Amino acid sequence: MLKYVQNRALTCIKMLLIITDAICLNLSFLLVNSWSTANGFIDTEEVISSNYYSFWAMFNLAALALSLIHHLYNDATIEHIERIYRATLKTATALMIVFSGYALLAHPFTGIGSFLISLTIIVFVYCLISRFLLTYIYVKLPKRFNWNKKVALIGHYENLDNIAAAFSRQNAFYTVDTIPFESDEKDLSKEEKIDIFKRYFEEVSKAGIHDVFLIGSNDITDCSQELILAADHQCVQLNFVPTITANIAYGNGRQEPLTMQLPVLKSHEEPMSSMENRLKKRFVDLLISSFVMVFILSWMIPLVGIIIKIQSPGPIFFRQPRSGRNNKSFDCFKFRSMVQNKDSHAKQASKDDSRITPIGRFLRKTNLDEFPQFINVFLGQMSVVGPRPHMLSHTEHYSKLIQHYMVRHFVKPGITGWAQVNGYRGETKDPQLMAKRVEYDLDYLSNWSAMLDFKIVCMTAINMIKGEENAF
Incomplete structure (x- = not known):
């Protein structure tokens, strides 16, 4: 099923299994080496002279190659615990046979036999214990924590x-x-x-x-x-x-x-339908949003907030319900750039809009009003890059006019997006302009990559510096 429908829990288990196996196999190697040296089964100087580090590296290379050959971490294997058992047994057995053969031929130091026997026992004990614990995760936890x-x-x-x-x-x-x-x-x-x-x-x-x-x-x-x-x-x-x-x-x-x-x-088959790609994007989002919140918003919010308060009464932040992933609404944060008014949740800002305050005009022109949305990114409601979230009334209106409009909601909305850096931002009175935005959004979904995100971030920074015609 994972081939057709991604599951966050299975993807996390897969990543955890890879990390745990890598760490514990290396700890097993180091433990056996320390124990053998401490008890005099092998001579430290003799082992070092036989190039100990290449010996260790070969163990890791063999483990990696054999796990790939036996599809230990493939989606089809991870989906069923019994397939993990089978692939683990094949990989561990092949690893110790291949590595033992290499060690006996390339590193025949004194005590190599006892070293390999001890390592084989430790590796299989680890496999037994780890797969026993994994069985509990697969059998008991999905229902308990609603991972299905x-x-x-x-x-x-x-x-x-x-x-x-x-x-x-x-x-x-x-x-x-x-x-x-x-x-x-x-x-x-x-x-x-x-x-x-x-x-x-x-x-x-x-x-x-x-x-x-x-x-x-x-x-x-x-x-x-x-x-x-x-x-x-x-x-x-x-x-x-x-x-x-x-x-x-x-x-x-x-x-x-x-x-x-x-x-x-x-x-639909987009790169972002892969849970691994989503997790990579989420990791980057967390990294960037945490950095911005600690090093920029920590001083920007008090400074900008004071100016906003001086120029017009009301809250520092403007919170507006927007359409998120799978069309679930969330409160999108912005610095308040207008005087408080009853039309703020329905009427877009226009050129020379009398509702915009002096500081608000500067914030909107430089895109600084969007910076509080890094809080939304940190909370998992948005991404740094993605289709811009629209007002709920606009989503309802344009979904009836534009084919495939709702496809843009298959991913999290972004602070900046492919449509915005190509000039399609600001007020959209003309449905054709919104259709063009949607076209760029769908193009982004179809061609997503980490490098495309980086390009969009760079283009956004350039636009912030030089100013944008449609930002008002």
Whole structure:
């Protein structure tokens, strides 16, 4: 399932397992070396003269290469604990055979035999203990801490069972909700079917499910484009599973659970759909936001706050509900740049807007009014780079006018974005300008990379220095 739908818990376990194995294998090596030296089994000077560090490096290289060969940390392995057992046993056995052969040929110092035997025992004891603890994590903790990822499966009754079994079999990290598309609904018109699926997508989105698998029979796939648009509108990732896959059975006519890799066609496949990429981006966001909060906002907030208070009564921050990831609203922070007014949550700032204060005009022109949003970044509501968050009224309005508008909500909004550094910022009275913004946002989603984020940050800094025409 991890191949199709990412799960934060499994990705974190994967990273933790890699780090723990690397640290503990090296500690095992050092422990055996210290114990063997202290008890006189090996001579320290003889070991050093045989190039101890290349000996140690070879142990790490062999462990790395064999873990890759046996797919120890692959997504398909991490998803099931029994696969981890199997891959661990193969990797550990091969490691000690390969490393022992290398050691006996390249480093035949006195006591090498006892060193290798001791190291083999320690490595296997570690594997046994670590995988025992991992079993507890896989079996007990997903339900206790709600680590399971919810997905929905929609299709005709006769197609649901095999696919549902293939998705959920022996997998504690996913919960599959099935939604049967009634057999008497096959004779409905295209428009009626689309309306039914719109209700399905709205229901699953409200339930917090944003990954839906649709078993595509002929009467469903004839409106696939319309279904993708309907799913996008609810921030639902739609995946198509061929009907023929659902009908495959194995073993003497019995309906066995499907064990093959399912051929799934995803409606959207962006770099940010990978949980590893999301975690990398989140790590950078935390690093940058922490730095800004400690070294910039710590003095900027009191200084700017005093000036804001002097020029107009009211709070230092302007908090406005904005549309976030999966269209969940959050309070977006900004330095208050206007006098308090009843239209602030509905009416965008325009050129020569009388509501803007003198300090507010400077803050908006230099983008400094956005700096408190690093607090939103630290809280995980935003990213440093991403599609700009829009007012809730704008999201509702433009989602009805612009195709794929809601796709921009598949990722966290950003303080700055690809559209903004290309000049599409500020007031958007013309729907064509908003459509162009969305075009740049979708281009960003499709081509995301860490280097693209870095480029956008650099372009934003340059624009702040020289000033922007549409910033007012």
